[in-house]
Amino acid sequence: MAGKELDGFHFEQMHGKDRVRVARVWRARDGRHFMVEWNVSISLFSDCIAAYVRDDNSDIVATDTMKNTVYAKAKECTEQLSVEDFAILLAKHFTSFYSQVSGAIVKIVEKPWERVYIDGQPHEHGFKLGSEKHTVEVFVKKSGAVKLVSGIEELSVLKTTKSGFEGFIRDKYTALPETRERILATEVTASWRYTYDNLSRIPQKPLYFTERYVDVKKVLMDTFFGPPKEGVYSPSVQSTLFHMERAVLSKFPDISAVQLKMPNLHFLPVNISSKDNPAIVKFNDDVFLPTDDPHGSIQASLSHFWSRM
Numbered sequence: 001m002a003g004k005e006l007d008g009f010h011f012e013q014m015h016g017k018d019r020v021r022v023a024r025v026w027r028a029r030d031g032r033h034f035m036v037e038w039n040v041s042i043s044l045f046s047d048c049i050a051a052y053v054r055d056d057n058s059d060i061v062a063t064d065t066m067k068n069t070v071y072a073k074a075k076e077c078t079e080q081l082s083v084e085d086f087a088i089l090l091a092k093h094f095t096s097f098y099s100q101v102s103g104a105i106v107k108i109v110e111k112p113w114e115r116v117y118i119d120g121q122p123h124e125h126g127f128k129l130g131s132e133k134h135t136v137e138v139f140v141k142k143s144g145a146v147k148l149v150s151g152i153e154e155l156s157v158l159k160t161t162k163s164g165f166e167g168f169i170r171d172k173y174t175a176l177p178e179t180r181e182r183i184l185a186t187e188v189t190a191s192w193r194y195t196y197d198n199l200s201r202i203p204q205k206p207l208y209f210t211e212r213y214v215d216v217k218k219v220l221m222d223t224f225f226g227p228p229k230e231g232v233y234s235p236s237v238q239s240t241l242f243h244m245e246r247a248v249l250s251k252f253p254d255i256s257a258v259q260l261k262m263p264n265l266h267f268l269p270v271n272i273s274s275k276d277n278p279a280i281v282k283f284n285d286d287v288f289l290p291t292d293d294p295h296g297s298i299q300a301s302l303s304h305f306w307s308r309m
């Protein structure tokens, strides 16, 4: 946030528009349609202290104008582009168009519309909603300095075996048995920072970041699940999370930091007994009670020494 000394106080401020929803359709010559739906949030850094303290709005970009700009820029994008490129384009616009604006943060969440297949054929203009969401947060300064972070939200994954948890601290409050056989389920929130630190270094290849998103998601999933037949044993959520982060950093030289949040969504063994019947239901790795309240909350970030999230 932009900070300033004011009457002996420290004052920080920023303003923007949150949750501007826009959808863009592109019609290819061969009849196929492409579409995206984006939820855009904008924050501008500008010296508009006068508006706060002197009732002078002359340095304010109206948040309504920011909203209109989203639609105007979407209209101008005549070729399909990645959510990252749209966020960068918007942030670049605000910092270059207005002398008053020194920096802009643009965050976008893309709704996971996917082309439908009917009788095995891709539909020309039919889409259905998928599950996980592609996110981006970009910070652009007037100088051209950039911080670009992409991510995934709500990637729900589960495996029914090859997971355990042993060797943890045992004390008078510990009831959890050690196990080498349990369900591992989580909803992954991932974010990763790209190395590109200036607008001039952003790759110009169309849909570069869309491809990267697909590739990062694949590496995360491949590491979580292991090979299709044998899988891979997970000694803890912590270990699996770390291996996922390591895999992303090793595979992609243009990613300098990665953060993962992986709640441990418990599937509790079901054992039901009564005085007369000690085994109404006896657990044999088959019947579970799924619950997300409460859940374990596990998160970590991994970065090269020269970078931070």
Ligand SMILES: O=c1[nH]c(=O)c2[nH]c(=O)[nH]c2[nH]1
Binding pocket: 165, 176, 235, 236, 237, 238, 264, 296
């Ligand atoms: O993978 C796990 N990590 C934990 O920290 C933890 N704590 C717990 O009760 N179960 C688990 N499982």
